[in-house]
Amino acid sequence: xxxxxxxxxxxxRENIPRGVIKxxxxxxxxxxxxxxxxxxxxPEYSSEGTYPVLYLLHGIGGDExxxxxxxxxxxxxxxxxxxxxLEPMIVVLPNGRAMPNDRAEGDLFDPExxxxxxxxxxxxxxxxxxYIDSNYPTNCDRENRAxxxxxxxxxxxxxxxxxxxxxxxxxxxxxxxxxxxxxxxxVPDPEEVSAxxxxxxxxxxxxxxxxxxxVGVHDYLQQQGMAHIWYEESGGHDxxxxxxxxxxxxxxxxx
Ligand code: FER
Numbered sequence: 001x002x003x004x005x006x007x008x009x010x011x012x013r014e015n016i017p018r019g020v021i022k023x024x025x026x027x028x029x030x031x032x033x034x035x036x037x038x039x040x041x042x043p044e045y046s047s048e049g050t051y052p053v054l055y056l057l058h059g060i061g062g063d064e065x066x067x068x069x070x071x072x073x074x075x076x077x078x079x080x081x082x083x084x085x086l087e088p089m090i091v092v093l094p095n096g097r098a099m100p101n102d103r104a105e106g107d108l109f110d111p112e113x114x115x116x117x118x119x120x121x122x123x124x125x126x127x128x129x130x131y132i133d134s135n136y137p138t139n140c141d142r143e144n145r146a147x148x149x150x151x152x153x154x155x156x157x158x159x160x161x162x163x164x165x166x167x168x169x170x171x172x173x174x175x176x177x178x179x180x181x182x183x184x185x186x187v188p189d190p191e192e193v194s195a196x197x198x199x200x201x202x203x204x205x206x207x208x209x210x211x212x213x214x215v216g217v218h219d220y221l222q223q224q225g226m227a228h229i230w231y232e233e234s235g236g237h238d239x240x241x242x243x244x245x246x247x248x249x250x251x252x253x254x255x
Pocket of ligand 1: 061150152
């Protein structure tokens with residue numbers, strides 16, 4: 001596969017079937033309130049089907065609407081479906097800051113807010129995934145669940161995905177942030193994790209100040225002989241990189 005998305009991949013195309021994106025609310029036992037997430041269902045979605053699910057996480061400056069507001073994931077995904085390049089899947093855009101006020105406001109680096117990104121592991125595993133699996137026609141085994149995200153959400157995807165291999169077989173980190181655990185913490189048992197993973201994707205822009213985080217994980221995986229994709233692309237810590245990553249990563253899922 002070519003590692004650069006074709007021109008127009010993120011541009012709205014007329015006269016193609018469209019998915020639907022909407023906001024849901026679920027009860028979080030972890031946080032103790034109702035929490036919002038966006039859910040994209042693909043073109044030709046039917047409640048009679050069974051769908052795999054991608055959980056797609058935002059960065060430190062965002063919330064559940066960040067991908068929608070800046071990445072236009074529904075445009076990228078609709079275009080991929082029109083070109084027959086994507087497995088039908090549900091895409092969930094959660095809020096990864098698991099605390100009562102989960103808006104991206106005030107000091108984003110406040111230790112309480114950073115801790116909330118860690119707490120999201122329980123919110124996702126105990127609250128959001130069960131909500132999605134009981135309200136959508138999902139195929140709810142690990143082989144049909146993926147987690148990926150950008151920056152803070154990339155760190156979360158590695159931390160949570162590799163720590164919950166009974167829940168995920170597909171893991172992707174776009175420009176992972178310093179919340180990423182050390183490679184040794186992420187993968188204490190390379191053989192066991194390798195046997196369970198269907199895809200481990202790491203990508204980062206070559207101008208990104210956080211590049212060393214991804215490189216550190218990549219180097220370790222390589223030393224351990226673990227299959228993974230490492231993609232250093234041209235760009236910084238920005239949306240052109242993450243749109244490109246979504247385009248490339250999503251095509252590899254559930255095939
Ligand atoms: C940091 C630098 C950047 C950090 C997090 C980020 C937790 C996150 C950036 C983003 O999500 O865009 O030191 O520490």
